[in-house]
Amino acid sequence: MNRRQLSQPELxxxxxxxVFLGSGLLASFASFIYPVLRYLVPPAVxxxxxxxxxxxxxxxxxxNSGKIFRFGSRPGLLIMNGDGTYRALSATCTHLGxxxxxxxxxxxxxxxxxxxxxxxxxxxxxxxxxxxxxxFDVHLRGDEIVVSRKREA
Amino acid sequence: MFSTIRHWLDERFDWxxxxxxxxxxxxxxxxxxYWYFLGGITLFLFxxxxxxxxxxxxxxxxxxxxxxxxxxxxxxxxxxxxxxxSIHSWSANLMIFTAFAHMFSVLxxxxxxxxxxxxxxxxxxxxxxxxxxxxxxxxxxxNTLAFFATKVGTEITGQVPILGxxxxxxxxxxxxxxxxxxxRFFGFHVAVLPGLATVLLLLHLLLxxxxxxxxxxxxxxxxxxxxxxxxxMRFFPNFLLREMMAWYVALGVLGALAAVFPWNLxxxxxxxxxxxxxxxxxxxxxxxxxxxxxIPSRVWFIDGEVLGVLAxxxxxxxxxxxxxxxxxxxxxxKGWITGLSVLALAYVAGMSVYGHxxx
Numbered sequence: 370m371n372r373r374q375l376s377q378p379e380l381x382x383x384x385x386x387x388v389f390l391g392s393g394l395l396a397s398f399a400s401f402i403y404p405v406l407r408y409l410v411p412p413a414v415x416x417x418x419x420x421x422x423x424x425x426x427x428x429x430x431x432x433n434s435g436k437i438f439r440f441g442s443r444p445g446l447l448i449m450n451g452d453g454t455y456r457a458l459s460a461t462c463t464h465l466g467x468x469x470x471x472x473x474x475x476x477x478x479x480x481x482x483x484x485x486x487x488x489x490x491x492x493x494x495x496x497x498x499x500x501x502x503x504x505f506d507v508h509l510r511g512d513e514i515v516v517s518r519k520r521e522a
Numbered sequence: 523m524f525s526t527i528r529h530w531l532d533e534r535f536d537w538x539x540x541x542x543x544x545x546x547x548x549x550x551x552x553x554x555x556y557w558y559f560l561g562g563i564t565l566f567l568f569x570x571x572x573x574x575x576x577x578x579x580x581x582x583x584x585x586x587x588x589x590x591x592x593x594x595x596x597x598x599x600x601x602x603x604x605x606x607x608s609i610h611s612w613s614a615n616l617m618i619f620t621a622f623a624h625m626f627s628v629l630x631x632x633x634x635x636x637x638x639x640x641x642x643x644x645x646x647x648x649x650x651x652x653x654x655x656x657x658x659x660x661x662x663x664x665n666t667l668a669f670f671a672t673k674v675g676t677e678i679t680g681q682v683p684i685l686g687x688x689x690x691x692x693x694x695x696x697x698x699x700x701x702x703x704x705x706r707f708f709g710f711h712v713a714v715l716p717g718l719a720t721v722l723l724l725l726h727l728l729l730x731x732x733x734x735x736x737x738x739x740x741x742x743x744x745x746x747x748x749x750x751x752x753x754x755m756r757f758f759p760n761f762l763l764r765e766m767m768a769w770y771v772a773l774g775v776l777g778a779l780a781a782v783f784p785w786n787l788x789x790x791x792x793x794x795x796x797x798x799x800x801x802x803x804x805x806x807x808x809x810x811x812x813x814x815x816x817i818p819s820r821v822w823f824i825d826g827e828v829l830g831v832l833a834x835x836x837x838x839x840x841x842x843x844x845x846x847x848x849x850x851x852x853x854x855x856k857g858w859i860t861g862l863s864v865l866a867l868a869y870v871a872g873m874s875v876y877g878h879x880x881x
Contacts, residue, residue, distance in 0.1 A: 401773070404602035408577055412599045 414442060421517040424457060428512070435471025435478075438516070444468050445505060445516060446478065448489065457516040458491045459503035469502070478502070543731065547757035550737045557631060558735060558761075559768045560624035566769040567617035568723070570776065571655075574610040575712070582662070584708035586701030589664035590790040597787060608780035616776065618656055618806045621649050622870075629844075629863035633736035639845040641729040644722050646842045651719050656804060658711040664704055669791035671803050672707070673699045678814070681831045700793070805878065809870045810834055812877030 375383070422445075424438040430449040437444050437460055446460040448471050458478065460468050467482035477494070478487040485496035492501045505516045531537040549558060581600055583592040596603035625645065628634055634642035657675060661668045676699065680690035695702030737745065745752045755761050803811050813834075817826040840847075848859055 404605050405577065407601040408603060408606055409580070410601070411581075412601065 421515060423513045424507075424516040425514045426512055427509070427514060430455075430514075433473045433476070435473075437468065437470075440505070440516065446471060446502075447507070447514065447516065448478075450489065451476075455507040455509075455514060456489055457505040457507045458487075459505070461502075462498060463493065463500040463502065464496075464498040544758055545756075547731070547734070548754040549735050549757055549761040550741075551753040551755045552737070552741055554631060554738060555755075557627040559765055560620055560627055561730075562765045563768055563772050564617055564620040564624055565723075565727075566772060567613050567620060567776075568719075570613045570773075571610065571617065572716075574606050574613065577606050578610060579712065584662070584705050586664060586704055586791075589662060589704055590787075593663045593787055604784055605780060608784040609776060611785040612779045612783075613776055614656060614659065615805070616772070616779075618652055621652055622806070625649060626863065626867050630860065631736065631738045632860070633738075634845040635736070635739075635848060636845070638729070638733055638736060641726060641733065642845045643842055644726040644729065646844075648719065648722050648726060650838070651715055651722065653806060655711060655715050655719070656806060658707040658715065660804060661704060661707045662711065663787060664791050665788035666791050666795070666798060667788055667801065669699060669793070670797045670801050672703065675803070675807075676703075678827070678831060681825070681827045682835070683828065683832075686831075698793070802877065805874060808877035809873035812873045812880065815877075815880075 422438065422440050424440075424445065424447045425436055430436055430447065432449055432453055433451045435446055435448040438447055439445070440459075444460040446458045446469060448456045448458070450456060458469075460470075462469050462480040462482065462485055464480065464483055464485050467480050469478050469480045469485070469487065471477075472479040475486070476489070478489070478491070479485070480487075480496070480498065483497050485498040486494050487498065487502055488494050490501075491504045493499070504519065506519055508515045508517070528537060549555070578596065581592060581596045581603070583589060593607065596607055598604075600606075628642065628645070657672075661672045676690050676693045679693060680686045682689065691697065693703070693706065694700070695706045802808065810830075814827060814830045817830045819826045821829050844859065849857075
């Protein structure tokens with residue numbers, strides 16, 4: 370192939386065409402990549418069950434005991450105190466996300482993973498947990514114990 | 523920077539030596555050269571299948587209770603999920619089409635001749651694998667159409683004498699098409715077939731690389747007689763750039779089809795409803811489906827279905843071994859294989875159209 374020396378305007382034209390083609394290609398590649406990147410991010414899971422859930426029946430719990438219930442996609446902890454009152458907390462430990470349990474010997478909430486302890490108001494009293502557990506509202510409706518999120522004041 | 527890396531590689535692996543065959547590779551240049559693009563386009567579409575398939579795997583869940591819902595989730599909730607799934611389905615269909623077109627172009631350009639017999643054999647087996655991909659992937663959304671297509675398809679396997687029944691049970695994971703079938707087909711589709719296809723694909727490409735690209739016999743004679751008439755193009759970058767333009771066009775077609783005609787999901791499969799009227803397999807199985815429908819229920823002393831299945835099996839084997847039937851004698855080269863391939867093409871096309879139009 371014999372190559373002629375290109376003149377200055379010809380070189381310029383080439384460069385312009387090259388820029389157009391190149392940016393067109395780049396733009397189209399961006400349009401291929403963009404959907405893929407969006408696809409990779411999972412959609413936010415709708416918190417099923419909304420703001421309220423039936424945690425247990427009245428007859429289910431004995432005084433001084435606890436029960437894990439499902440609140441949306443996360444666990445909650447329902448506690449019946451010795452005096453027959455109820456209390457509901459988030460059961461996800463604020464340290465590393467284990468599920469906590471009620472210890473009737475300590476009358477406290479205990480996380481088995483790293484020995485974190487919360488009191489019955491959800492306050493982190495010892496061990497590694499950095500923050501208190503969320504506290505939920507408890508109502509009685511007929512023979513059902515209904516737990517709901519605290520309304521933002 | 524680039525040349526430093528290259529130098530580093532060259533020092534250790536003789537990179538330039540490894541790449542030398544690619545640099546010296548040429549592609550014959552003549553008026554039928556366009557047909558050489560088909561294999562590459564099929565390869566490109568296969569690549570699209572791998573990528574979109576992996577993406578679908580991020581959200582898909584096999585299992586009778588979850589599969590349909592997970593595909594529904596992909597299509598309605600995941601951003602661009604509809605697009606990814608639609609591209610996967612469309613690309614599958616286009617790939618089967620281009621694979622068939624590639625095969626018939628190889629037949630008609632007589633590229634399967636000595637020394638390329640094994641390239642043909644590996645190619646035909648790849649085509650069968652691709653149809654296996656189509657058949658197994660079709661079930662995965664677990665919708666009514668897929669359910670019955672799989673029922674019929676595996677039932678046909680069951681018609682093969684002696685081996686049929688155990689094969690059917692193996693495919694179905696039991697006597698019936700159930701969630702167990704879905705799990706199996708999922709395994710075939712994402713593990714077994716990709717593994718086999720990768721090995722065969724590498725072999726196929728290695729053979730193409732090793733043997734170079736075939737020239738139609740007539741031209742070959744001319745070029746041997748008069749070497750100065752020979753026209754060639756360098757594979758890299760000349761042919762590859764053209765090929766990549768074809769890929770880009772294929773991608774455009776694919777994107778347009780997927781966006782304008784997104785693939786349906788249909789209705790969730792229910793083993794306890796009757797098959798919907800007018801149920802048909804995917805278009806690439808139609809010619810076989812229609813043939814089986816036309817064979818009378820009893821031919822002499824054999825069941826029609828059994829006869830049909832055996833005939834297709836036999837034709838399949840002969841098809842794989844086709845190059846070995848061609849005579850080496852130049853005088854007899856013109857001939858019957860070309861006639862046969864035109865006939866086969868007409869049969870497949872005709873029966874597919876007939877099957878599509880038939881009630």
